[in-house]
Amino acid sequence: MEKILIRDVNFWYGDFHALKNVSLGIEEREVVAFIGPSGCGKSTLLRLLNRMNDLIPATRLTGEILLDGRDIYDRQEDVDRLRKEVGMVFQRPNPFPKSIFDNVAYGLRVNGIRDKEFIAHRVEETLRGAALWDEVKDKLKASAFALSGGQQQRLCIARAMAVAPSVLLMDEPASALDPISTAKIEELIRELRREVTIVIVTHNMQQAARVSDRTAFFYMGEMVEYGLTKLIFTDPLKEATQNYITGRFG
Amino acid sequence: MEHFIPYPARQGFRKRWSQRAAFLLFRLFSLVVAATLVIILGFIVWKGAGAISWEFLTEAPSNGMTSGGIFPALVGTLLLMLGSALVAFPLGIMSGIYMNEYATRGWLVRFIRIMTNNLAGIPSIVFGLFGMALFVQYLGFGDSILAGSLTLGLLSLPLVIRTTEEALKDIPDAYREGSLALGASKLQTIRKVILPMGMPRIVTGLILSLGRVSGETAPILFTCAAYFFPQLPSSIFDPCMALPYHLYVISTSGTDLEAQQPLAYGTALVLVAIILLVNLLANALRRYFQHKVKMK
Structure with a gap:
């Protein structure tokens, strides 16, 4: 069974038809990249997977999105619990104005964990997992705002991983970062895929090629092509995909 | 240099001076505002400071509120x-x-x-x-x-x-x-x-x-x-x-x-x-x- 199954999804912002009949499946512990020009619907689809678009008024969805076979848009769905299962990392690093420690501990605390020892242990574990521990272990009480942009983004990844999600959504996680920080994030994605299913939206084609197993190409709200990354980048079926990845438009 | 726009020599002079005059005016008005506040506060302090004492702060009015x-x-x-x-x-x-x-x-x-x-x-x-x-x-x-x-x-x-x-x-x-x-x-x-x-x-x-x-x-x-x-x-x-x-x-x-x-x-x-x-x-x-x- 697919980890995530998207079936006949249509989505509107008011009158704007942002996603048109999109269907795709994502296997467990796979890294899937969504690529396509701005406004193609890739971020919209990503934000449907943890119901982040619920926050936007006047939107409408048809079709189904299943996580482990469960319809996440079902009336019974507990959205807060869903978001604990499906973590998210945003385009711009958005650590809270709290200490480094409290940032990572936040997700645990809001999910009702009080055990201080467990929290401390988990914070260290996830900061190590995000390759940030050695840089911050002596200043866990310092503000997260004192970190560099790249460090902040790795902190946000640690923060998301702390609540042990089974899916991690990444919305252009490196687009605001310098090349060295970007390389670190990509390295991290390759590590994290052992624990979670990752869906990443990116504008950077090389990045999609480097980190993902499969790639979906979106254009004007439609999913043009979806397949193994190496095939998409070497031998795409559709001309539009070919044109986009070779940089002829976008 | 076909797109060169002739620059009237006088204009630089006029621009500089109108700029200076404007800033002077802004500064003057700001000073008037600040000065008003200082005058009001100064006036109150000058007239009122003499009345302030420990007793003034800790006692009720007496003698028909004249002391x-x-x-x-x-x-x-x-x-x-x-x-x-x-x-x-x-x-x-x-x-x-x-x-x-x-x-x-x-x-x-x-x-x-x-x-x-x-x-x-x-x-x-x-x-x-x-x-x-x-x-x-x-x-x-x-x-x-x-x-x-x-x-x-x-x-x-x-x-x-x-x-x-x-x-x-x-x-x-x-x-x-x-x-x-x-x-x-x-x-x-x-x-x-x-x-x-x-x-x-x-x-x-x-x-x-x-x-x-x-x-x-x-x-x-x-x-x-x-x-x-x-x-x-x-x-x-x-x-x-x-x-x-x-x-x-x-x-x-x-x-x-x-x-x-x-x-x-x-x-x-x-x-x-x-x-x-x-x-x-x-x-x-x-x-x-x-x-x-x-x-x-």
Whole structure:
């Protein structure tokens, strides 16, 4: 069974038809990249997977999105619990104005964990997992705002991983970062895929090629092509995909 | 060089001088504003400083208010500030949160927003009249600290709602999304991320509203303020004296206006000092909260 199954999804912002009949499946512990020009619907689809678009008024969805076979848009769905299962990392690093420690501990605390020892242990574990521990272990009480942009983004990844999600959504996680920080994030994605299913939206084609197993190409709200990354980048079926990845438009 | 635009030699000169003249004018006007404030403050200090003494601050007026101090009025004003804060802060902060976090759209919110804006423009004497009708008469609180606090609370409510709303509005959605994406509920997000971030500005607004309350006369005129009530109030159903009203009383009526004059200036000086202290407190608290939420 697919980890995530998207079936006949249509989505509107008011009158704007942002996603048109999109269907795709994502296997467990796979890294899937969504690529396509701005406004193609890739971020919209990503934000449907943890119901982040619920926050936007006047939107409408048809079709189904299943996580482990469960319809996440079902009336019974507990959205807060869903978001604990499906973590998210945003385009711009958005650590809270709290200490480094409290940032990572936040997700645990809001999910009702009080055990201080467990929290401390988990914070260290996830900061190590995000390759940030050695840089911050002596200043866990310092503000997260004192970190560099790249460090902040790795902190946000640690923060998301702390609540042990089974899916991690990444919305252009490196687009605001310098090349060295970007390389670190990509390295991290390759590590994290052992624990979670990752869906990443990116504008950077090389990045999609480097980190993902499969790639979906979106254009004007439609999913043009979806397949193994190496095939998409070497031998795409559709001309539009070919044109986009070779940089002829976008 | 076909696109070269001939540059009139005189223009540079004219531009420079018109610029200088404009800046000079701006500076002059700013100085006039600052000077006015300095003159007012200087005048009050000059006239009032002589009246200030420990006895002036700690004793009740005596001899038909021609001597003695302002202690009951000082206590009354502080009590009214406290009382109105207890009314306006919880109500105003909760409304502000509701308007910005829960219901930013829809006709109801628009209606509330228009009403709060209009409420802010209502003359304070009208608040006094309303307070008298509702709290003093209809609810039967009489002229009392309770009725005065409620009336002043209503007066500062729009300011508190607005500052709360504005403070929260300026917090980028990225923080809300970041919190929600971790499985936090909306309430947890507001309590643990959004409110702490808005706190420096909310607190500043609250304190400034206190400053305003301390100086208001009209709203307490018919609801609370006593002409002469030298003993301290024993319950919230007692009336009390208040600095601004006391100032009005001893400058316009009484047995010996001449003798009362230094006392009036002393009272004014104390009132101004309270407002100054309140503003300083607002600054200090804003810094404290900024530090506490680790913005840096």
